[in-house]
Amino acid sequence: MPSARVGARPRAPRFAAFPVAAALVLSGCAGGTEIQSNEDQRFISGDGSATVFEAAERLEAPEVSGTTLDGEDVALSDYEGGILVLNVWASWCGPCRAEQPVLDEVHTEYADLGVDFLGVNMKDDDTAASAYVAAQEIPYPSVYDQPGEIPQAFRDTVPPRAIPSTIVIDPDGRIAARVIGPTTYGQLTDLLDPIVVEFGLGDPEQRPRVAEQEAEEARESAEASPDASAEEAEPTGEPTEGADGAADEGTD
Template identity: 70%
Template sequence: MPLLSAAVLATVLALTGCAGGTEIQTGGEEDRFISGDGSATVFEAGDRVPVPEVGGTTFEGDELALADYEGRILVLNVWASWCGPCRAEQPVLDEVFAEYGGLGVDFLGVNIKDNETAALAYTENKGVEYPSLYDQPGEIPQAFRETVPPRAIPSTLVISPEGEIAARVIGPTTYGQLTGLLDPLVVEYGFGDPQERPRVSEQESAEPEDTEDADDADASDAPRTEADG
């Protein structure tokens, strides 16, 4: 078995230790990615570091920079259409995005190492309503390498209105985890009471009943014919 150089070994150990997950192989040796276990880290106000000055172009051709979101809480999510854990967490991101938009929270995706056509089809098929930057080379994750391993996918950063990293998740996040990271920031910056936010799950569970009631009402109001008896 060939010996690894010290530099390569250090890199492998660092990625494995930070992500604590398994490899996702998408092609050649250079295309190996690590799926973390979804562990979260919260950075207290005095320990938060500023985000790098990065940005890019969305699938729609708009230029966006992280600085554009100052004054709002930003959830920055790194994903790819071929990434199974990314697909699994998408409903969570969509639900939290819908519930927290009125509480000072914005979402921005970063699509890396992907085919643009496949990535765009993914967002359209999933009905993703927030924008994503198309970053095929993965330059934005590289800019965050001091906080998140660049090859950890998916990964999520919660950025404060002051442009500082308040929390990170390496691996797929969950509804309870992500809302638990956002709620303290929403309160800290006075954006409202998270407990009073509209709940997507409650709205969806009410829809079938409302539809059925409406159908019954339509049927009862319809004129009767001789065939109806």
């Protein structure tokens, strides 16, 4: 596995503090952005609160690049023109494991709406991280950033040691929203829908629903099961053997 090759080339204006007025905390999310240090000091646990930045107040994301766990070079500029969900995670992080099904589900549903995902694996062992990706069958790439240089480049958006954290970058390369802590399906889709509409990337209401498809498949499977059982129980017309091994014969 190649070593991390992460570079951050920030421009001074991009790291100016966000104006307080630009941040609108979503209703229904955990209040505030309080953080709590973990005992081993490897990460900061957020409360899952989400913040949206109005279009006129969005700042450009820093120019960062790196090498994925698969050894591919990647840069944020590769995703310009579409929406990018940047998710910071580690294989040892329990909340990261809990939110992974949410990320997978949203990734599937928004694939045709101009939304891409990119993980940032930090403070982790590359072997453990690769094993986690394989076991979870994560469908999108992750940059291996052991020292956490990419989160450091976003330090004025999220705490550099906040794991997990999620940053939504709009098609113009500007930071549109953030979540400090594990996100939920409803929270993440609420963040993405207005940006999809804003940039004319499609109608989020028409996207396929993974949960609905799974429910339909389960219903069809359940409906098919009784038929299969009936076929197995249906008489074949062949004589059956009695206890003595002789074929049972019908009576007139």
